[in-house]
Amino acid sequence: MRGRRFLLLWAAATAGFGAASGTVDLDGKTADPFAVAAKVRVFVFVRTDCPISNRYAPELKRLSDEFAARGAVFSIVYADPSETSRNIRHHMEEYAFPGAAIRDPAHVLVRRAKATITPEAAVFSGSGQLLYHGRIDNRYIEVGKSMPSPTRHDLEDAIAAALDGRPQPEASAPAVGCYLADVE
Amino acid sequence: MKWVLPLTVMTVAAWPGNAEEVTFYKQIAPIIYRSCAPCHRPGEAGPFSLLSYEDVKKHATQIAAVTKRRYMPPWLPEPGHGNFQDEQRLSDGQIRTIELWAQEGAREGNPADAAPAPEFTPGWQLGTPDLVLQAQRPFPLRADGPDEYWNFVLPLKLAGTRWVKAIEIRPGNARAVHHANVLIDRSRSARSEEKTPGAGFPGMDLTIEADTFDPDSHFLFWKPGGIPWEEPDGMAWRADSSTDLVLNLHMQPTGKPEMVQPTVGLYFTDRPGTKLPMLVQLEHDGALDIPAGARNFAVSDDFTVPMDMDVLAVYPHAHYLGHLLEGYATLPDGSREWLIRIPDWDVNWQAVYRYTAPVFLPKGSVVSMRFHYDNSDANPRNPNHPAKRVRGGNQATDEMGHLWLQVLPRGAGDRRMELQAALMLHRLDKYPGDFSAHFNLGALELARGNAADATAHLRAAVEARPEQAVALNTLGAALLTAGNAGDATGMFERALRANPQYTNARYNLANALAERQQWEQAATQFRQVLNESPEDAGAREHMGEVLRLWGNDMAAAGRLEDAAAHYRESLRFREDDAALHSDLGTVLAKQGRFREAVPEFETAVRLDPHLETAKHNLQAARARLEQNGERGAIR
Numbered sequence: 001m002r003g004r005r006f007l008l009l010w011a012a013a014t015a016g017f018g019a020a021s022g023t024v025d026l027d028g029k030t031a032d033p034f035a036v037a038a039k040v041r042v043f044v045f046v047r048t049d050c051p052i053s054n055r056y057a058p059e060l061k062r063l064s065d066e067f068a069a070r071g072a073v074f075s076i077v078y079a080d081p082s083e084t085s086r087n088i089r090h091h092m093e094e095y096a097f098p099g100a101a102i103r104d105p106a107h108v109l110v111r112r113a114k115a116t117i118t119p120e121a122a123v124f125s126g127s128g129q130l131l132y133h134g135r136i137d138n139r140y141i142e143v144g145k146s147m148p149s150p151t152r153h154d155l156e157d158a159i160a161a162a163l164d165g166r167p168q169p170e171a172s173a174p175a176v177g178c179y180l181a182d183v184e
Numbered sequence: 185m186k187w188v189l190p191l192t193v194m195t196v197a198a199w200p201g202n203a204e205e206v207t208f209y210k211q212i213a214p215i216i217y218r219s220c221a222p223c224h225r226p227g228e229a230g231p232f233s234l235l236s237y238e239d240v241k242k243h244a245t246q247i248a249a250v251t252k253r254r255y256m257p258p259w260l261p262e263p264g265h266g267n268f269q270d271e272q273r274l275s276d277g278q279i280r281t282i283e284l285w286a287q288e289g290a291r292e293g294n295p296a297d298a299a300p301a302p303e304f305t306p307g308w309q310l311g312t313p314d315l316v317l318q319a320q321r322p323f324p325l326r327a328d329g330p331d332e333y334w335n336f337v338l339p340l341k342l343a344g345t346r347w348v349k350a351i352e353i354r355p356g357n358a359r360a361v362h363h364a365n366v367l368i369d370r371s372r373s374a375r376s377e378e379k380t381p382g383a384g385f386p387g388m389d390l391t392i393e394a395d396t397f398d399p400d401s402h403f404l405f406w407k408p409g410g411i412p413w414e415e416p417d418g419m420a421w422r423a424d425s426s427t428d429l430v431l432n433l434h435m436q437p438t439g440k441p442e443m444v445q446p447t448v449g450l451y452f453t454d455r456p457g458t459k460l461p462m463l464v465q466l467e468h469d470g471a472l473d474i475p476a477g478a479r480n481f482a483v484s485d486d487f488t489v490p491m492d493m494d495v496l497a498v499y500p501h502a503h504y505l506g507h508l509l510e511g512y513a514t515l516p517d518g519s520r521e522w523l524i525r526i527p528d529w530d531v532n533w534q535a536v537y538r539y540t541a542p543v544f545l546p547k548g549s550v551v552s553m554r555f556h557y558d559n560s561d562a563n564p565r566n567p568n569h570p571a572k573r574v575r576g577g578n579q580a581t582d583e584m585g586h587l588w589l590q591v592l593p594r595g596a597g598d599r600r601m602e603l604q605a606a607l608m609l610h611r612l613d614k615y616p617g618d619f620s621a622h623f624n625l626g627a628l629e630l631a632r633g634n635a636a637d638a639t640a641h642l643r644a645a646v647e648a649r650p651e652q653a654v655a656l657n658t659l660g661a662a663l664l665t666a667g668n669a670g671d672a673t674g675m676f677e678r679a680l681r682a683n684p685q686y687t688n689a690r691y692n693l694a695n696a697l698a699e700r701q702q703w704e705q706a707a708t709q710f711r712q713v714l715n716e717s718p719e720d721a722g723a724r725e726h727m728g729e730v731l732r733l734w735g736n737d738m739a740a741a742g743r744l745e746d747a748a749a750h751y752r753e754s755l756r757f758r759e760d761d762a763a764l765h766s767d768l769g770t771v772l773a774k775q776g777r778f779r780e781a782v783p784e785f786e787t788a789v790r791l792d793p794h795l796e797t798a799k800h801n802l803q804a805a806r807a808r809l810e811q812n813g814e815r816g817a818i819r
Contacts, residue, residue: 049231049232049242049243050231050232051231051232051359051438051439054231054438054439054440055328055437055438055439056439057327057439057440058327058328058439059328080242082238082242094440095327095439095440096327096440141564142253142255143246143249143250143253143255144250144255144256144530144532145255145530145564145565146564146565147564147565147566147569148330148331148504148565148567149329149330149569151569178243178246179243179245179246179249181245182241182242182243182244182245182246182290183242
């Protein structure tokens with residue numbers, strides 16, 4: 001436990017000291033997702049092998065379609081350093097995820113977004129302020145226990161509030177899915 | 185809910201492995217390989233593989249969390265409430281070891297400590313099947329949305345009867361399929377649910393209708409990671425050329441569009457089934473009327489077993505509101521024998537559970553089902569948010585409560601009818617006037633030869649469902665057996681109005697008309713039967729007989745030309761009938777048509793050299809031909 005904490009600090013220090021963003025595109029080039037102008041940035045953390053983040057692909061597409069015209073830019077974040085770009089491309093295509101894929105092998109964006117789970121979403125303002133992070137909706141109560149359809153759309157509400165410049169709704173329950181800590 | 189792993193767990197001093205470092209190769213791999221890898225490998229249901237250190241490390245926290253909750257490996261029954269084969273349950277110690285390992289950073293350890301990685305057989309687990317049936321069309325599963333339940337009809341198309349010792353279901357897309365059930369449909373009744381042939385039809389459960397009492401007494405079931413079941417000696421089940429299998433599939437969207445085209449492999453044996461098991465169902469769906477918000481709605485059923493029997497397996501079934509499911513037997517001495525107890529039902533992991541040793545129930549034992557339902561908003565699986573009133577039914581938004589037992593009655597002979605009668609009388613207690621109880625009791629009494637009792641039950645069945653063709657037909661058959669061909673005719677006609685393509689009813693109608701010597705109408709109906717089913721041996725034989733008897737009537741009435749025509753048509757169905765050739769010769773000769781009569785007599789004598797009438801008539805006919813001076817013509 002102690003060893004792990006040390007590693008985390010070390011990784012954070014490296015990221016802060018080294019690359020400006022720590023994130024790369026699928027060609028391995030440094031890509032700062034905050035460099036592109038956007039009114040609102042939405043990051044969704046996924047894994048290629050997480051059935052729960054896979055199952056959210058259609059919902060993310062729906063949200064992206066809903067908000068794209070109003071200036072919300074979606075990025076799908078793959079934080080598993082051992083995953084290949086080839087697999088990621090295939091995964092994006094197979095599940096029809098919206099937006100661009102970015103890799104976050106050092107978990108720099110993971111920490112900035114305070115994400116721990118796939119799928120977990122983070123909404124940033126145009127100036128890079130973290131407005132919301134957490135679950136997409138309340139469909140999953142825990143792994144293996146879900147509602148037939150959600151009754152609360154946390155991410156949708158968060159993006160709408162961010163676009164409208166309204167304060168964020170109350171913080172919701174944590175996301176349910178697979179652990180980002182397992183792919184550090 | 186996030187899983188926070190409490191640090192206090194690590195201070196457990198009593199934990200025997202505490203001193204030892206937990207590594208993947210030493211302690212974790214054996215657990216994973218045995219309990220996780222059978223599903224978590226390529227091509228199987230698990231959403232990711234767990235076959236190596238790298239695989240498992242990438243899910244370490246996850247594995248610790250889901251095993252701690254006992255969500256994985258999925259195993260619903262509570263220990264101590266029935267002993268089942270292939271129990272997929274980790275010990276408390278194993279769960280703690282996994283947790284410790286994940287907390288300590290999922291150490292790899294020394295590969296030299298490792299047990300060999302498991303080797304799995306890809307594809308068919310029981311070897312190449314003797315017959316493979318594939319769903320005629322794949323089912324397109326949407327990327328998103330609620331679970332889907334679909335039924336595929338698989339015609340067996342066998343050349344003759346075979347005995348099946350095992351089936352293996354390949355889901356076609358393991359990661360989208362949650363479980364599958366196969367039902368044996370001997371009368372091809374499920375096909376009528378399909379909008380077009382081969383299209384399949386929706387529904388979480390289905391009812392198979394049958395013309396005869398021929399119970400299918402095996403659980404044919406697939407769940408992820410399940411080992412295909414091979415029936416023990418004497419327990420093979422019969423598959424006929426006209427049998428359909430109906431594959432009921434539970435699918436869950438995965439996030440991308442999926443095609444699901446399952447296959448079923450059959451393994452035959454030369455050893456016919458000699459034991460006669462039966463499926464006993466406890467249920468009270470009629471009492472399932474759950475108010476919105478009810479947190480603990482209970483449904484019960486209690487059945488007194490009419491004979492000594494052994495319970496071989498149990499299959500509890502409810503939908504999304506089911507919560508606590510209990511099944512037990514109270515033996516005549518008052519003691520309780522648990523059959524199963526599931527404290528937190530999850531339809532996704534429903535399964536057939538086979539006992540390690542049969543559970544003996546002496547005659548007079550009471551089998552009890554106690555199912556509890558949570559129809560509140562606090563039940564996340566509730567298909568309705570906000571909750572609303574839910575009643576019994578086949579769809580996912582309806583509810584159900586069934587406790588199925590596979591039992592083997594003790595004692596000599598086939599005791600299934602006796603058991604079925606007890607079950608149906610019990611059903612009648614629950615549902616007075618119930619169609620299926622009356623129908624089944626009527627059919628049973630008819631099979632036992634009690635036409636009067638059969639008629640009473642079947643009349644009650646028809647009263648419950650006046651348009652039900654099978655019941656109308658069976659009532660007709662009972663009336664015909666009781667000697668009431670007149671009323672029987674009326675019933676068969678009603679059955680045919682309800683279902684004009686019902687060949688069995690038409691066959692029975694033709695027989696009833698024949699019984700009443702209404703030859704012309706009987707022949708018309710038999711002709712239609714043979715149009716629909718040209719190879720029907722019974723219909724061919726009866727048609728020939730009706731035409732012969734019709735010919736006899738015509739001959740007796742002196743209408744010799746008509747008689748000859750009917751005899752000739754009759755011969756198409758029984759060309760080797762010497763007496764019929766002889767009778768035809770006789771009516772021809774009586775009309776002076778000796779030239780036609782002679783070959784008929786000749787054929788009759790050839791087929792049966794001892795047929796004296798034919799020999800005599802042949803000589804007489806030849807003599808008459810000579811007298812008429814047509815000798816030259818014959819040459």
